[in-house]
Amino acid sequence: xxxxxxRVNGERREVDVDGDTPLLWVLRDELxxxxxxxxxxxxxxxACTSHVDGAAARPCVRTAADSAQTRITTIEGLSRDGDHPxxxxxxxxxxxxxxxxxxxxxxxxxxxxxRDPDPDDAxxxxxxxxxxxxxxxxxxxxxxxxxxxRIMREER
Amino acid sequence: MISRRTLLRGAGIGALVxxxxxxxxxxxxxxxxxxxxxxxAGRITATVPRPDTGQGVRTVVALMVAEELxxxxxxxxxEQAHGDxxxxxxxxxxxxxxxxxxxxxIRTAAATARCLLVxxxxxxxxxxxxxxxxxxxxxxHPRRGKLxxxxxxxxxxxxxxxxxxxxxxxxEKWRLLGKTRGGRVDARDVVTGRTGxxxxxxxxxxxxxxxxxxxxxxxxxxTVDDTATRALPGVxxxxxxxxxxxxxxxxxxxxxxxxxxxxGRDALRITWRGGTPTADSRAWLADLRSxxxxxSPIDGVQQIYSMPLLAHAPMEPMNATAHVRPDGLTIWAxxxxxxxxRTQLARQLGVPATSVRVETTASGGAFGRRIEPDPxxxxxxxxxxxxxxxxxxxxxxxxxxNDSYRPMSVxxxxxxxxxxxxxxxxAHEVVTWPLTVLPFFxxxxxxxxxxxxxxxTVPGDVSVIVRPAPLRxxxxxxxYAGQFVYAEENFLSEIGRRSGLDQVALRRSxxxxxxxxxxxxxxxxxxxxxTRPPAPGTSRGVACLEDYGSAIAVIAVAEPESRRxxxxxxxxxVGVALHPSGVRAQxxxxxxxxxSTVLGAQITVREGGVAExxxxxxxxxxxxxxxxxxxxxxxxxAPLGGLGELAYPPAAAAIASAxxxxxxxxxxxxxxxxx
Ligand code: FES
Ligand code: FES
Numbered sequence: 001x002x003x004x005x006x007r008v009n010g011e012r013r014e015v016d017v018d019g020d021t022p023l024l025w026v027l028r029d030e031l032x033x034x035x036x037x038x039x040x041x042x043x044x045x046x047a048c049t050s051h052v053d054g055a056a057a058r059p060c061v062r063t064a065a066d067s068a069q070t071r072i073t074t075i076e077g078l079s080r081d082g083d084h085p086x087x088x089x090x091x092x093x094x095x096x097x098x099x100x101x102x103x104x105x106x107x108x109x110x111x112x113x114x115r116d117p118d119p120d121d122a123x124x125x126x127x128x129x130x131x132x133x134x135x136x137x138x139x140x141x142x143x144x145x146x147x148x149x150r151i152m153r154e155e156r
Numbered sequence: 157m158i159s160r161r162t163l164l165r166g167a168g169i170g171a172l173v174x175x176x177x178x179x180x181x182x183x184x185x186x187x188x189x190x191x192x193x194x195x196x197a198g199r200i201t202a203t204v205p206r207p208d209t210g211q212g213v214r215t216v217v218a219l220m221v222a223e224e225l226x227x228x229x230x231x232x233x234x235e236q237a238h239g240d241x242x243x244x245x246x247x248x249x250x251x252x253x254x255x256x257x258x259x260x261x262i263r264t265a266a267a268t269a270r271c272l273l274v275x276x277x278x279x280x281x282x283x284x285x286x287x288x289x290x291x292x293x294x295x296x297h298p299r300r301g302k303l304x305x306x307x308x309x310x311x312x313x314x315x316x317x318x319x320x321x322x323x324x325x326x327x328e329k330w331r332l333l334g335k336t337r338g339g340r341v342d343a344r345d346v347v348t349g350r351t352g353x354x355x356x357x358x359x360x361x362x363x364x365x366x367x368x369x370x371x372x373x374x375x376x377x378x379t380v381d382d383t384a385t386r387a388l389p390g391v392x393x394x395x396x397x398x399x400x401x402x403x404x405x406x407x408x409x410x411x412x413x414x415x416x417x418x419x420g421r422d423a424l425r426i427t428w429r430g431g432t433p434t435a436d437s438r439a440w441l442a443d444l445r446s447x448x449x450x451x452s453p454i455d456g457v458q459q460i461y462s463m464p465l466l467a468h469a470p471m472e473p474m475n476a477t478a479h480v481r482p483d484g485l486t487i488w489a490x491x492x493x494x495x496x497x498r499t500q501l502a503r504q505l506g507v508p509a510t511s512v513r514v515e516t517t518a519s520g521g522a523f524g525r526r527i528e529p530d531p532x533x534x535x536x537x538x539x540x541x542x543x544x545x546x547x548x549x550x551x552x553x554x555x556x557x558n559d560s561y562r563p564m565s566v567x568x569x570x571x572x573x574x575x576x577x578x579x580x581x582x583a584h585e586v587v588t589w590p591l592t593v594l595p596f597f598x599x600x601x602x603x604x605x606x607x608x609x610x611x612x613t614v615p616g617d618v619s620v621i622v623r624p625a626p627l628r629x630x631x632x633x634x635x636y637a638g639q640f641v642y643a644e645e646n647f648l649s650e651i652g653r654r655s656g657l658d659q660v661a662l663r664r665s666x667x668x669x670x671x672x673x674x675x676x677x678x679x680x681x682x683x684x685x686x687t688r689p690p691a692p693g694t695s696r697g698v699a700c701l702e703d704y705g706s707a708i709a710v711i712a713v714a715e716p717e718s719r720r721x722x723x724x725x726x727x728x729x730v731g732v733a734l735h736p737s738g739v740r741a742q743x744x745x746x747x748x749x750x751x752s753t754v755l756g757a758q759i760t761v762r763e764g765g766v767a768e769x770x771x772x773x774x775x776x777x778x779x780x781x782x783x784x785x786x787x788x789x790x791x792x793x794a795p796l797g798g799l800g801e802l803a804y805p806p807a808a809a810a811i812a813s814a815x816x817x818x819x820x821x822x823x824x825x826x827x828x829x830x831x
Contacts, residue, residue, distance in 0.1 A: 001389065017413075017415070018389070021413075021415045022415060025413060025414045025415040028414070029364075029413045029414055029415070030413070033349075034349070034352075034355075034356040034358075035348065035349015035350065036349070037353075037355075037471075037472070037520075038355060038473070039471055039472075039473070039552065039771075040552040040770050040771060041551060041552060042770060042772075044552075044770050044772045045471070045552070045770070045771050047471060074349070075347075075348065075349035076348070076349050078348075079348075082344050082347060082348040086347075087344075087347040087348065090343070090346075090347045091339055091343040091344065091347060093339075094338075094339030094340060094343065094737045094738075094741070095343075096340055096342075096343060096346045096347070097210040097211075097212070097521075097741055097745060098209060098210025098470075098472070098518075098519060098520050098522075099210070099340075099342065099345075099346035099351055099520070100353060100470075100471040100472045100520025100521060101471050101520075102346050102347060103346075103347070106347050124779070125778075125779050125780035126780075128778075128779045129778055129779065129780055130778070132471070132771045132776055132778065133471070133779075134469060134470055134471040134521050134523075134776065135210050135471070135521055135741075135745050135748075136744055136745035136746070136747065136748025136749060136777075137744070137745070138748060138778075138779040138782040139744055139782055139784070139785050140741075140744070141779060
């Protein structure tokens, strides 16, 4: 076990874990950030998608050790009040069914819009390609990303 | 009017509580099992007796209560009921019945509360009841002004409900129900990560367990060397689980954290014995085929269809948390049947049901899998050993490889064709396995009843041969209708193609005029502009289903060359669509299931075990494969119908026919070896 200093959602958090512990379990088990979802543990489903240094990343395939000097944002830290344009668009279009994949979908969409404010369908499909929704909310996700992009443009 | 028996008076506690029985459960003794409560601060709380597995029952409950109490859905706090069949009746989410069974009692409970509040206000003002209306959380009178509910709760609770007539708000006056606006009540929690799923339950002092599971079907641990495991940091205990009392069996590692439990499991050295180490799903398919009778009953057009194993693979893998204490136990689980689970645990452990508490968490999808208790039984065994709360977590591979799969099946369809090219007699012979999770499902008549919904006026016979299941099988969305309808509709399309008939006209001619299916078929044909020829390079498929008290017709448009599905149109008659966005969501979800299973998702067994382990090889559809989906809700006077499973079978059939173009469909997935 060793101590690691992480920067999570704008706060410094110290954890005492083995260096090879996946960041996913550090966030969920040690820091109680359970909005970060476990779906596969091997980088294939996108349920855990969070931001590392502003880009979409999969905490299940990163370790505590490689996260030490990074800036991590989880779904809990995406916005103060749950009103990030992506979160608003998701509510407006009633995207969620069971909702389990949605924190990951929202984080993937927010990272996409941060680097490409007006993505076309191909860019949306590329960015969300490996975010599985077993309930089949894809048509609404596609529409909600476009909607979020519009909200961001209107409010700029 | 509501009887005194069904109203729980709350005058003494400053609250108005209305409880109404669910009539479908009358056999269970008319327990008042739907609850609406108003306290003297005016807060409205409704109990949701059944779990929400993504089908949106919580939202529909909130809308119904808000509609009857003349408030907004957001004004209704929801309490998810814990497991208690004596109080709530059946709590199972199964067979698309939740909303159908709950609608009248919940609306009645909320309407009763409203009528009592209005009556209390009328008496206080000494005016006729008919002059008062409930609006925005208050009772209003044109001259007396308004009284908020909170000021009326005590007086309303003191009334004798038998003296107050109760009227449900008629559909033409609905503000919320049946309207397109308004999404899920839990949407904010979902997009901020606050929703508590089973996997998020971590009571204080809670530990985590993962289970080393049989490497091939039916294997049991022979020798277990856990020396290396026990030496690892954080590992607290190792125990062997014995099926069926302790789940599916295996070796559990209990640790302080998930990662430590997973590492502990990796370090186990287990030898296994028994089971079927050489089992192969290709051989299983061959066995099903060879069980078909030598001769089909009809000598005419004929086609054989093969269906694969399918896994549920809900997004939240199986898990359960248990805390066994000397005086009882508490379970936190994303279950489809909290009441049934509690009863079963009490019986199995020989303890009174009152000492078992089952907390229903949110559930990350279910699709039929979470009706089974196996993860809970594992958690109970682990917690009992540890003397602390324990969460048993299944990895994705555990989930994929230890499911209760949709059975494989083989279907031989034959038909005698009349001079106009239309079938005049048919036979459908099915060879399949039972559902092992519910032993009475080995009965061929029951399998036939689940699968056979042939709606067309072609006389004929459906026969079912049941072979022993070589692995665990269970309820998968739509159950046997998923296989039966796929075969029947693709066969009808095949006949239409050979006879050069228009697929929609063929079906219209075989449906009773004025039937619900006739209407949805006409609607979807118009929606898809069926009478125009398809664009070059595209092809179309159509299929229908009436089941669960609802009717649907689906048209899919695809490019056979690229195997891309471009559009799926659906017209659905669900009687009353209480939450249209939720209705559409269920149809969309079924279409994606259909797309996934037609395009390639299947479970195969090699060397005794399931080969697939995750979403990389169980090829569920991704956003880029998603067609445009356009759902029309057809106005209807029919009673409220079920919906959660309705669209899957016809969507799969329509999509397969569309992708197939001019070639016959003979399997699911389309054009892929099965097994
Ligand atoms: S849990 Fe991280 S990608 Fe699936
Ligand atoms: S909403 Fe259930 S998995 Fe996406």
